Amino acid sequence: MANNGDNGWLKRLVPRGIYGRAALILFLPVITVTLVVTLMFLQRHFEGVTRQMTATTAREVALVAARIAAAPDADAARAAVADIVGPLELVLTMPVPAAAQDQREFYDFSGRVVIEELRAELPDLRAVDLVGNYRDVRLTLDAPAGPYGISFDRRRVSASNPHQLLVLMVFTSLLMTGIATIFLRNQLRPIRRLARAAEEYGKGRIVPYRPAGASEVRSAGTAFVDMRNRLERSSEQRTMMLSGISHDLRTPLTRLRLSVSMLSPDMPPDAEDITAMEGDIAQMSQMVSAFLDFARDAAQDRAPESVAALPFLQAIVADAQRAGQAVTLTRAEGGESVQIVARPDTLRRALENLIGNAVRHGTRAEVEAVLGPRSLLIAVEDDGPGIPEHRLDEAIRPFTRLDPARGQNVGQGGAGLGLSIAADVARAHGGRLRLTRGNRLGGLRAEIMLPR
Template identity: 70%
Template sequence: MTKTREDGVFGGLFADLVPRGLYARAALILFLPVIVITLVVSVMFLQRHFEGVTRQMTESTVRELALIAERVEDSATPEDARSAGGSVAGALGLTLHLPAPPRQGDLRRMYDFSGRVVIEMLRAGVPELRAIDLATDDKRVLVVLNGRHGPYALEFDRRRVSASNPHQLLVLMVFTSLLMTGIATIFLRNQLRPIRRLAHAAEEYGKGRIVPYRPSGAVEVRSAGTAFLDMRNRLERQNEQRKLMMSGISHDLRTPLTRLRLSLSMISPEMPPDAEDIAAMEADIAEMSRMVDGFLDYARDEAQDSRATLTPVASFLDSVLADAERAGQPVRLTHFEGDTSGAAVFRADMLRRALENLIGNAARYGKVVELDATLGPRSLRIGVEDDGPGIPEDSMDAAMRPFTRLDPARRRNRQQGAGLGLAIAADVARAHGGHLRLGRGGRLGGLRAELVIPR
């Protein structure tokens, strides 16, 4: 058996005795203190009952026996002794037998633990004792003493020297412990069930199977379950996008490669290519280069290695607009709502790439591109709008999927890219805890893309 770091805490033989399962360990942590406390309370109660209380009660009875014995010894005749001792015994609730019934030695039942203390105290307090009988009738005590007129006996209720019904408290304590243990077991199972469900979902996902799972239970378990779902969804999305990327590469590059192959097959020393053929091949190479760059940008965004920093929003947007103007893209900032000197926490390089894709798409399909921003107390919203044909309502969700190309209205030229611009922007928004919204522009009438991230 391989020992873990946790085993080293317990060490040695004790580590092998500790349960391995979470349920068993939680039950041990919960029930072991209850059992220990119950045992300690029981021992303390029994100690106090069988010794402390019994000794106090027996001491009182010893004084009563001594008083009766004194009256018997002071009597001149057996009749006087029977009369004097009986009157005192009757007043104290005892019964005098003169002469005494035959008794030899002390009698006590084996399970009568308090009887041992009673016999010890009576022997120490009444020297004239001849025999003590606690076994003939477990509810009565018979004490035989030696007197000047012969042996005589005193009989009294056992409750005078020991408390009655001590088992009731023990039975009540045991019953209460069992009841609380049952309630704790039900509660413990309900608390551990969400953890087991989470472990089962994680184990099944490790085997390549996705089982339904919904976070439940305590706050910490819900947090772990939500984190697991986010991780599983992110991995599934990455796997799906990886598959789409591979299929997109194989599909999109096949067409320009086929055209290049045909163009090259028609070239011979006798028929050199003219300028039009060379321009067409250069266009095919440029198209493949753009596709490969798009694939690399998408893969680089998937890594998401950069750290989020506090960045001034206005200066960041100015730098993005300056880069777009140098690239010849007709974009302008229409308005900035909020504190112009305010800042937000985001990954500047990733957000820049997302905006460059949105602006590039808008410039590709429209003639006018407008950018606006709103810096609120909790979020940053950046909108990019064009005057192009837009995207139909029923195709907006599909437009944000990688390697997706829409109808010919959005593909008016050959430089259609790899279908990754909106997908990259959506992934950047999700990486920042935000989202990308698509809709119809209210000013220009084309596509409006809004990037919203928490501040």
């Protein structure tokens, strides 16, 4: 609790939005580096360089001051330095009023260094004036002939226009900050669009959304779209399942109701009536089992695990053969020990549904397996009538029966869920189910493509 109290003020200062936090992360280091570089430049320029330049000029002034100090009067002093003040670019004024103290502007940081260095080099220095003419340095010195003044260009003791580098740094920083702001806004726009799409979907509204932006944002957007599609498909399938249950169970329930109403205590039912009612009950039980399998497969709760692909498929075909189904494994390419990551129970159920559909609507079925470096292809082909090409997408929808094409009838007990379950299992494994016309047997060919 103490740590939360200590850090509470810091959390209040940090921006709450992602744009503000991203800007803080981007701009704070830039500002810090600019300040550090600026301070280091000021330290080096206004102290090191200025002190060196001032020391050089001070030695020239000391040479002039030594000659003036040796002269008995003002005329002799002017004559003693007449040959050197010109070449040294110094201006001698003699006599001058005695100055009281040093003068400089409060913002003149280099002036402080200039005054310190001049006083260290010139023992007879009385005052330094950096205010009267900001372009010149005026010195007042003592001599036996009376106080005199020496002035020289300010550029001799401090670099000319030192503020230009600072102005350039500030301008460059502002320019780069503007460019970074535009770039940052463009990068955050896809995140805001993703957040808006997720928020609207949470409210029950679907807004158009297309993944864009950086690869990480695009991946998150693609995952959101896939999740939204799965939820929408699950909701649609749940609705269709409820309507399918009510529709498919109505017919056998009606027959059972009629059969029960015709029963009489005086006349027991004959064997044919009992067989018909048992058939209706078996059909209802099969439908309910199919509905439960479909709902269980839609949940897909079990974690995937590593499975040896070809032995797993061979075991499924062997179990189907023991159950009396006319199915053979005609092609199996890949190593026996090659592993895939899958949910064995749901994948087995999907393949059993495909094999069951194949032998139900044809006389035999063939299974092929091709294990590539990046994917596993499992194909189940039958010799039945097949499905018209324009109705292949419709056949994958749950509770869809294509009676003329696939020969479904009540005796076969289909619930229209086999292909839908297989498609959902393939999607849950990151793959897909594709239906085509078989080239070998001429019937339906169902292919499940799974990534490795």
